[in-house]
Amino acid sequence: MSDKKGLKRKDLYDLVWSKPLTTIAKELNFDAYNLRKICKQQNIPLPQSGHWQKIKHNKKISKTIFPVDVEKDKTIILFLDENGHVAYNPPGKVKSKLKTEIETNKELSLKVPDKLSKPHKYTIATKEYHKAVKIRNKSRNWSMKIDDTNVLSISVSDSLFPRALRFMDTLVKVIEKRGYSFNTSNRTEIVIHDQTYNIRLTEKNRRVKLETNRSWDEFDLVPTGNLCLKLDRSYPIKEWSDTKTTVLEDKLADILVWIELKAKEDKERQIENAIRREKQEKTRQKEEELRKQKEQELSKFKELLSMATRWHKAEYLRNFIKELENNDLKLQFQNEVIEDTIQWAKEKADWYDPLIEKEDTLLEDVDRESLTMKSRRNW
Template identity: 50%
Template sequence: MSNKSLTRKQLYDLVWSKPVTHIAKEYGFSDNGIRKICKKYNIPLPKNGYWSKIKFNKKVTKTKLPKQDDNPQITLEKSISVVSGGNHINSQMALRKKELKEIEDLTFTVPDRISKPHKYVTATKEYHKQLKIIRKRGGWSSDVDSSDALNINVSESLVPRALRIFDTLLKVFDKRGYKISSNKKTEVTINGQSYSIRITEKSKRVKREDNRSWDSYVFVPTGRLCLKIDDYSPIKEWADSKTKQLEERVLDILSWLEIRAKKDEEQAIQSALWRKKFEEEREREKQLQALKDNELNRFQQLFDTASRWHKSQYLRNYINEFEKYALDSKTLDSDKQEWVKWAKEKADWYDPFIEKEVDLLKDIDRDTLKPKKRNYW
């Protein structure tokens, strides 16, 4: 069914003529999408059990269409969900495929023979040629330079098919301006997002027919080609089926990649913005913590200095009392006078306002009264 424009009354008659699930299938909507559009335009829907009652010829009540001044035209488009904003992947795929088909110089048909092969196809042919020679000599695949060879892992008879599919796909990538690389793995970069592409052959597990006491299995190639996007989880793949070969999926592959790249690009931008915001917040917290630490250090220095001053005054009071007592008791001899002089010097050394230099205490920290830490480098 093509695009169809309905009035409120026509859509009302439609949803009361058949179940919403049936209408949804006809127009490429989800049934929830139909319900949303009816809610938007104030169109009542049959209640649960309505169609069951109709089936068994039971009496039902039909809700009247509420009146409203405007009479909007409601457009329904198959495969593009107007209700949900066209965000469903199938809707996006249909739209993107339609847009790509309208580009004149894009060819999605895989030819029976390759004309002017892509450079990576040429490199892959040479790689497989050298691989045959090496294997005949009993060598290993690692003995052959695989630079620029496409990521293909199929039976020898399927290599030409895989190359024709890859050649068509690579040429489409080139025309779309996408970067392609092939060094151990084949990658295409779209909107800054890179995806690994490989063509493999489907295999099936077959039980061995032998006399062992336990079951063992081998994987047997099926001849069915499969293209995989390894960077997507779960792995995205297109394969030969009973009704469609991989050669017919080039447009599907390109459409999916472009849609996925756009989504991944948007997510990458959002992630970058989040990381930037996170780093800025972390830097602010770091700077704030540095200010707090500095403030605490300054206070600790203030407290330590005040404590030293208080202790230096305590020392001076003691020294003065000692000297006064010795004078009063007439016991202030030369030894005590020397001690008083020494003690006052130490009080001046300890006092944060004076900090008199004393040669024997140069290596002593005044705050801790312990040797200063030395740097040996």
């Protein structure tokens, strides 16, 4: 890696040829789809399908040479955070422009107040809900019904709850001011560009070892007083927390930028996937139609061949009948002499001939192809 802050084209090329893309994505806390997309955009060749299986079984492989680009090779294309993970929206013009737009928007109030002012209906509902929960827990009246309509997902200690409520109240108002919406039917969800993300405000805990006489270790979770906003149902899972130098309230602009860019990225991926599925479906339909045409063609040919075979056999019979006529002979089947042999034989040839198929009462239940009795369900 040529730069501690991130990867350049050659760095990423070396990385994708050193291990599978899915493995790299996990290590960077990134998703393989976007990693593949970046490689395509940067003209970085990737191993073909089956490459790693060949290596596993010590088979011969070929490696595509790195395409040098003097200008592009100077630029970092993947930025890394302090943990070596990819910053989902790396510093750049798009992110900077959006953050500036949000921070300079006078209609947005990014400052979390010290006291609630004109609380949102979700905030009011959440406050009442937590008050009711405390009453129920204190009275131990577990049959008490509590209305959870419009309740925001907040899970913090009582001492931290007022601050958490003010933060969520500000976040909800800002999100709606940006033209997006919330859904609180089952969980707290933000809906942006038709993309839905589950959001939770929690309190960071630390594990504390308990002193016991048991032979195994036991731990307890102790609240730290640090707020943490988590965005579930997204990849990678994202969270923002209080740190030693910054509180969560100061990260509202960064939170908005990340969510909006993530939603835009996911929307583009959704459209790409829809287009790809449509192409796949069209290809499948064409293949299915071709398969049906082939089956129909084969079926028609078999039918033609069968008719030709029957016709040939019928002509064979007629030639045999001519010999009977010339010799004035009678046929004998199963020790029974057929009277009017010639006429009988001609009728049977006409019954069998696919170009005539003369009706025969006694043979109406016989299949002309196999010369066997038809099954009852076909009668």
